[in-house]
Amino acid sequence: MNSDLFAVRSLLFLPASNPRAIAKARDSDADLVVLDLEDAVKPADKDDARAAALEAVEAEWRMPVAIRVNGVGTEWHSADLDAVARSNCQFAILPRASSLHLFHGAREAVGKPMLAMIETAAGVLAAAEIAKEAAALVAGTNDLRADLRLPLGATRAPISTALQMIVLGARANGIPAFDGVFNQLKDLDGLRAEAEEGRSLGFDGKSLIHPDQIAPCNEAFAPATEEIDRARRLVDAFSGGAERFGDEMIERMHIEAAQRVLQRAGRV
Template sequence: MAEAEAKTDKRHDLLAVRSILFLPASNPRAIAKAREAGSDLIVLDLEDAVKSDDKNTARAAAVEAVAEPWPMPVAIRINGVGTEWHSLDLDAAARSKADLVVVPRAASAHLIGDIGKTVSKPVLAMIETAAGVIAAAEIAPETAGLIAGTNDLRADLRLPLDATREPISASLQMIVLAARAAGVAVFDGVFNSLDDAEGFAKEATAGRRLGFDGKSLIHPNQIAPCHRAFAPSTSEVERAKALVAAFQGGAERFGNEMIERMHVEAALRVLDRANA
C-alpha cells in the first residue's frame, strides 16, 4: 500500500514539472551548474550523451552526484535493454539516491514494469521508436510519466534530416493520449538548435497546445523560455479565476458559453500551474 501511495504522489509531483534538463553524467562542471540552473527536474544521462569509453566513469559520477541533496528531483537515465551497460546501470540506479529512473527506447510494458520493480523507484519511459508509440498505451500505466524522444523517433521513422514536426505529430498525440489515459505526466522532446530562441519558443508553445506538461531540454539557457511557454498567460489565469468563482454546480452560462464541472476542473489546473 505504501509503495502504491508513493507512486501516486510521485505521479502528482511530475504533473507540475515544466522543464527536464538532460546532462551527461560524465561532465562534473555541468552537474555543478545544474544544481543552480532552476530546472524542475534534472536527468543525469548515462546513455546518448556519454561516450562508450566513459560509461563506467559516468555511472559512478551519477551515483556520487545524487548522494547529496538537490533543490529539485534528480533522475538517472540508464542505457537501454540489450546494451552491455544496462545491468550495471540498473544495479547502480537501484542503489543510488536518485528520485527516478529514465528508461530509453521503451517498447514493452512488461520490461518497464520489471525495471520499476528492480530499482524500486518511479520510472519515466522514453517513447522514441515506432514500436514504442504503438505500445505506449500499455507502457504508460507502468510509469510515472512518458517522454517523447523526438530525435530517435525521427530516425526510426526514416524521416529526412531536415524534417519538421509535422510527420511525427500523430505519434506525439498518441504519446499524450497514452499518458492521459493512464493519469501520468507527459513531456515533449528536445529542441536541437541552441541559438534559435524564436524556434524554441514556437515549438514549446506548440507542445503545450498539444497537451504536454513540459519539455526536455539540452541547455540551461532553455529553462526560462520553457517555463514561460508552459505557464498560463495572464488572460488564461483571469478567465480561470472568474470561471471558478461563477460556477454554481451544474451546467450554466458563463459569458457567451455553457460550462460544466469539467470546465472548472480545467480552470483549477490552470491556476495550479500558474502557482507552480
C-alpha cells in the same frame, strides 16, 4: 524538494560524465535534472559516467534528479540498473521503452519511480500499456524520427500523430507527458514556439539540452496571468449545470479545466 512530476515544466538532460554541466545544472531553474548515462556519453566513458552520477546524487539538490540508464540489451544496462537502485536519485528513466514487459523488468530492478521514453514506432503503439506502470511518458523525438526513417531536418508534422498518442497514453493512465528536445541551441524563440505548441498538444513540460532553454520553456508551460484570472472567474461564476459566461456557454468540463489551471499555477 518537490518531486511532483505534474509540477515539472523543464527536464534538463546532461551527460553524467561532465562535472561542469552538473555544477551548472545544480544552480539552474530546471524543474527536473536528468543525469544521462545513455546517448550523451561515449562508450569509453560509460563506467566513469555511472560513478559520477552516483556521486552527484549524494549532494543536496533543490530540484528532483533522475538518472537515465542505458537501454535494454546494451552491455551497460544491468550495471546501470544496479547503480540506480542503490543511488539517492528520485527517479530513473528508461530509454527506448518498447513494451510493458521490458519496462516492468527495468522498473522492478531499480525499485524507484521510472519514466519511460517513447522513441520508436513500437514504443508509440505500446505507450498506453507502458503508461500503466510508468511515472511519466517522455517523447524521444530525435530517435523517433530516426526509427520512422524520416528525412534529416524533417519538421514535427510527420510525428504529430505519434506525439498525440503519447499524450493520450499518459492521460488515459493519469500520468504526466513530456515533449521532446529542440535541437537548435541558439534559437530560443524557436524553442519557445515549440514549447507552446507542445503545451497546446497536452504536454506538461519539455526535455531540454541546454540551460539557456530553461527560462523560455518554464514560461511557456506555466499558466499566464490572464489564464489564471479567467480560470478563477470561471470557477467563481459556475453554479451547477450549463450556463452562460460572457459570450460563451460553460459546463462542468470547463470548470474542471479551470481548476487544473489553478492547480498547476499553485504547483509551479
